[in-house]
Amino acid sequence: MSARDTRRDINPLFFLGAALRSALAFPANALPAAVRIIVNQVRFTAVQALPILIVTSLVFGIPLFLTVAPLTSGLGLEETVDRVLVTLVVQELGPVVAALLVVVRSGTAVVAELATARVTGERDALESLGVDPLQYYVLPRAVAFGISVALLAVFFDAIVLGALALGRTQAGGGDAFALLLRSAVTTGDIGWTVLKGLVIGAGVAAFPAMEGLEAGDSATSIPVAVSRGTLQAFLWVLTASAVFAGLRFLA
Amino acid sequence: MSHAIHFVEVRAPVHGDVMGGPWSFTVPSGSFLAVEAAPSVADTVMGLCVGSVAPVSGEVDILGEHPATLLRARRHALLRRMGVAFQREGLVSNLPLEENLVLPLVFASGYTRTEARVEARRAMEELGLSAHAGRRPAVLTREARVLGALARAALRRPELLILEHLTASLPDALRENALRWCRERSHTMLVLVPSPSRVVDTLVDGWLPRLKGTREEGLEA
Numbered sequence: 358m359s360a361r362d363t364r365r366d367i368n369p370l371f372f373l374g375a376a377l378r379s380a381l382a383f384p385a386n387a388l389p390a391a392v393r394i395i396v397n398q399v400r401f402t403a404v405q406a407l408p409i410l411i412v413t414s415l416v417f418g419i420p421l422f423l424t425v426a427p428l429t430s431g432l433g434l435e436e437t438v439d440r441v442l443v444t445l446v447v448q449e450l451g452p453v454v455a456a457l458l459v460v461v462r463s464g465t466a467v468v469a470e471l472a473t474a475r476v477t478g479e480r481d482a483l484e485s486l487g488v489d490p491l492q493y494y495v496l497p498r499a500v501a502f503g504i505s506v507a508l509l510a511v512f513f514d515a516i517v518l519g520a521l522a523l524g525r526t527q528a529g530g531g532d533a534f535a536l537l538l539r540s541a542v543t544t545g546d547i548g549w550t551v552l553k554g555l556v557i558g559a560g561v562a563a564f565p566a567m568e569g570l571e572a573g574d575s576a577t578s579i580p581v582a583v584s585r586g587t588l589q590a591f592l593w594v595l596t597a598s599a600v601f602a603g604l605r606f607l608a
Numbered sequence: 609m610s611h612a613i614h615f616v617e618v619r620a621p622v623h624g625d626v627m628g629g630p631w632s633f634t635v636p637s638g639s640f641l642a643v644e645a646a647p648s649v650a651d652t653v654m655g656l657c658v659g660s661v662a663p664v665s666g667e668v669d670i671l672g673e674h675p676a677t678l679l680r681a682r683r684h685a686l687l688r689r690m691g692v693a694f695q696r697e698g699l700v701s702n703l704p705l706e707e708n709l710v711l712p713l714v715f716a717s718g719y720t721r722t723e724a725r726v727e728a729r730r731a732m733e734e735l736g737l738s739a740h741a742g743r744r745p746a747v748l749t750r751e752a753r754v755l756g757a758l759a760r761a762a763l764r765r766p767e768l769l770i771l772e773h774l775t776a777s778l779p780d781a782l783r784e785n786a787l788r789w790c791r792e793r794s795h796t797m798l799v800l801v802p803s804p805s806r807v808v809d810t811l812v813d814g815w816l817p818r819l820k821g822t823r824e825e826g827l828e829a
Contacts, residue, residue, distance in 0.1 A: 375680060382681065387715045474701075482698020485658045486761065487688030487716035489680075 398501030418520030471569025506558030618666035769794035
């Protein structure tokens with residue numbers, strides 16, 4: 358057993374600091390290569406996830422309407438409840454559900470890939486040639502995940518709100534719901550959703566990547582890294598979402 | 609600088625907590641030397657040279673720096689002056705061979721992608737790897753992977769090139785050509801071998817004393 362078999366404990370703050378320094382020192386000549394990595398990752402993380410996102414959105418949206426509609430019928434509360442639902446979906450559910458989908462589908466893949474790269478010596482070989490692992494493995498994926506979560510959040514919101522609108526239309530209140538959407542969802546709301554998606558998405562890439570890069574040298578380190586990285590990403594999504602909600606409340 | 613590598617009474621773990629060493633040797637700048645070392649000893653020595661393993665005692669000097677003591681950015685700057693190829697090749701599994709050669713040139717040596725591809729293609733042609741340019745490591749022969757790892761390490765003409773046991777599995781003629789090719793591209797070169805080799809003997813300027821481990825765990829002292 359070599360001295361590098363065991364996983365190195367990581368302080369996330371040190372990792373964040375190292376990642377920021379690596380980002381600032383990113384070689385300009387490598388930007389086209391990084392863009393290619395980003396595009397490929399967005400294709401895998403966002404584009405190929407659209408079918409399951411559509412299903413997830415409908416699974417969320419339809420029961421939401423079916424549950425709420427009977428409660429509000431006859432009480433004259435449709436507009437109030439709809440406004441709450443729209444705000445909840447756009448500001449909270451969209452980014453969180455999109456981020457969790459990315460954690461499950463792509464975050465696990467990233468940590469498995471990076472842990473495998475560590476076990477096979479690929480990561481060490483690259484770093485020994487002066488390639489910064491954070492610049493090659495982590496930063497492009499963080500950007501790609503941020504873009505992907507933001508895109509998927511907007512899609513989720515559109516599909517769920519569309520399902521709600523369809524339900525209201527069938528119940529005879531389609532025009533009122535359309536008016537409510539226009540007043541409840543502002544450009545600022547969409548911008549906030551996108552920003553939230555970008556930040557949460559970057560973290561969804563960073564935590565699994567951190568665990569993968571610092572996994573041990575044996576094959577049994579891979580599932581351990583996947584488990585730890587996925588859990589940390591999951592907690593990050595919930596924590597960051599709460600922080601954003603707090604900031605919005607205070608703003 | 610008169611030396612490229614300078615080990616002074618270095619001890620480091622070679623097998624769990626089993627200590628190897630003490631090792632003391634110097635690789636003069638501009639020389640091509642070989643040294644015999646068991647696989648676990650070679651693994652530790654490589655780690656000491658690139659700074660991923662810190663010596664328990666003694667001093668490791670690589671191109672005037674102590675790798676294990678350097679901060680990240682400074683350590684990467686040192687590694688960019690070197691070329692290193694480990695026994696496990698370490699080619700990126702999801703990239704074709706050509707992209708494996710291009711990657712360090714772009715991310716660590718300031719080449720544009722176009723320049724890097726020209727260099728990579730020239731190297732592959734010289735080493736007989738052109739037919740494998742678009743293939744991923746998993747479908748390559750062991751020989752092609754070894755030559756690819758060597759090309760990746762020597763491509764940017766490093767000040768110091770260190771090879772760990774990598775060429776031992778190659779046929780003699782291929783091994784000789786590969787080592788000559790690497791030598792032409794590096795100012796100083798050190799080859800770690802698992803056992804004495806006639807091929808290596810005809811190419812090097814000399815041999816360092818054998819790097820010993822300990823009597824435990826089958827490491828010969």
